[in-house]
Amino acid sequence: MSEIQTAADVRVLHDKSRRTGTEVSVIVRAILGAMRITFKNLFRKPVTVHYPTKERVYPDRYRGLLALVYEEDTGEEACIGCRLCEFVCPPAVIKVEMLKGEKRNYAKAFTLELYACEFCELCVQVCPTDAIVMMKSFDMPTTDRREMLLDKDRLHAIGQEYPRSWATGNKLRDMQGPPKMARAEHPAPGTPASGTPAPGTPAPSTPAPTSGGAA
Ligand code: SF4
Numbered sequence: 001m002s003e004i005q006t007a008a009d010v011r012v013l014h015d016k017s018r019r020t021g022t023e024v025s026v027i028v029r030a031i032l033g034a035m036r037i038t039f040k041n042l043f044r045k046p047v048t049v050h051y052p053t054k055e056r057v058y059p060d061r062y063r064g065l066l067a068l069v070y071e072e073d074t075g076e077e078a079c080i081g082c083r084l085c086e087f088v089c090p091p092a093v094i095k096v097e098m099l100k101g102e103k104r105n106y107a108k109a110f111t112l113e114l115y116a117c118e119f120c121e122l123c124v125q126v127c128p129t130d131a132i133v134m135m136k137s138f139d140m141p142t143t144d145r146r147e148m149l150l151d152k153d154r155l156h157a158i159g160q161e162y163p164r165s166w167a168t169g170n171k172l173r174d175m176q177g178p179p180k181m182a183r184a185e186h187p188a189p190g191t192p193a194s195g196t197p198a199p200g201t202p203a204p205s206t207p208a209p210t211s212g213g214a215a
C-alpha cells in the first residue's frame, strides 16, 4: 500500500525536500565563505617576525632582563649588599651576601634565578643605589635552564652588554610620590608651614606696651 494517502501526506513530503535543500545551500555557503578567507590570507603579508634572524626594535619604555651596574663616576660596583631586593622579591629568587668594607659595603655574592622571576620590578624599585636595573632587551634565548641562574659576574656582564632601560629605583620612587607642587601646598604632618613656629620654639617676644608719659 502506498504511504501517500492524503493531501496532508503530500505536504509533509514537500516540506521535507524543501528543508533538505535549504540545509545543503547553508553548508555550501559556509564552505565558500571559509575558502574566501583562506584565499585572502594566502596572499597577505605575514605579520610574524623571523626572530632571531631579524631583530625587533623594542619600545622606548621596554623593560626586560635584570642586571647589576657599576657606578658611573667611580666605576665601582653600585650594589652595597643591603639585601632589600632579596627581602622584597615575591618568589624569593634573589640571594645576596653582604661584604662589609671600610668606606662602604659590597655584595660578596649575588644570585638571581631568572627562570623563576616574575618581572614585577620590585627589586629595582627598592634599590637605594640604582644598582639593579632592567635592560631594554630580552635577547637571552636558551634551552639550558642553568644559563638563567645568574651570578654577580653574569649580572654585571648583562649590564654591560645590553642598553639600560630608563627605569631606576630613584626614578620609579619619584613617580610614586605626590607631585612636588602638592607637597609644598600640603606639608606633611608635623612639618611647620612657612611662617609658623615649630613646636617648642619660643614665641617671639611682644613689645611691652608703652606708658602714656615719656621717661
Ligand atoms: S623582578 Fe620581581 S620577581 Fe624578579 S627578581 Fe625582581 S623582585 Fe624578584
Ligand code: SF4
Binding pocket: 078, 079, 080, 081, 082, 083, 084, 085, 086, 096, 107, 123, 126, 127, 128, 129, 130, 131, 132
Ligand atoms: S641590588 Fe640594590 S637593593 Fe639589592 S642588595 Fe644591592 S644595593 Fe641592595
